[in-house]
């Protein structure tokens with residue numbers, strides 16, 4: 001694995017069919033950060049993550065310090081097709097795409113790594129099961145095994161614990177902590193603020209624009225959460241690309257609890 005760099009988002013505006021979903025977001029995630037992205041429904045969290053993953057082209061602004069090939073990205077579960085007729089081993093082996101390319105089949109060593117990754121997420125012996133036979137939690141574990149094999153310096157997770165029970169959550173959280181201990185940058189979109197407070201040192205609060213970014217305790221204050229709700233409610237969903245001035249400096253919890 002190559003070492004991650006700081007990821008710098010500069011004046012990012014992004015959205016769909018010319019309707020911006022996030023506006024003029026500027027922030028920095030230090031290399032090796034364990035960070036959460038939070039905010040109300042529709043705040044633009046997935047949109048921001050897709051831009052960082054290189055899955056969505058910004059309308060305006062830039063992201064430095066990360067290339068798509070350096071990212072292991074877990075989309076929201078609703079975007080993943082579970083009816084695909086493949087086995088768990090085949091799904092997980094997709095994580096080796098950077099080694100295998102489109103045509104080569106995994107050799108014995110690579111199959112052993114697939115089995116090892118499955119054991120790490122508690123799915124020992126599930127290799128031959130097809131995806132449609134897995135429970136929601138088992139499927140999420142298999143997706144984590146695939147991410148593991150991607151061996152990427154940056155791991156981006158969009159609501160990775162949705163629909164999993166408490167035990168699965170704790171086990172997947174251990175996987176995530178291991179990635180962090182290995183020096184990877186791990187950024188997760190989450191709704192459970194207690195979980196964010198307990199397990200994520202850095203947080204970004206979004207409400208179509210950046211509300212605040214910094215140490216989690218300074219970000220998740222009542223005042224900031226109220227401001228995020230108010231901004232989200234005030235947002236005009238039909239707005240065209242805006243022409244707000246560049247906000248310049250990165251708002252940081254230490255000096256600006258009310259955003260820019």
Ligand SMILES: Nc1ncnc2c1ncn2[C@@H]1O[C@H](COP(=O)(O)OP(=O)(O)OP(=O)(O)O)[C@@H](O)[C@H]1O
Nearest residue numbers: 016017021039040041042043044045046047048237
């Ligand atoms: N593919 C798309 N086409 C058109 N609009 C989209 C698309 N994806 C998201 N949007 C819109 O962009 C806005 C931000 O959506 P996004 O999914 O980024 O928010 P989110 O904070 O991740 O929300 P949630 O917490 O509900 O998952 C929403 O108004 C949404 O309807």
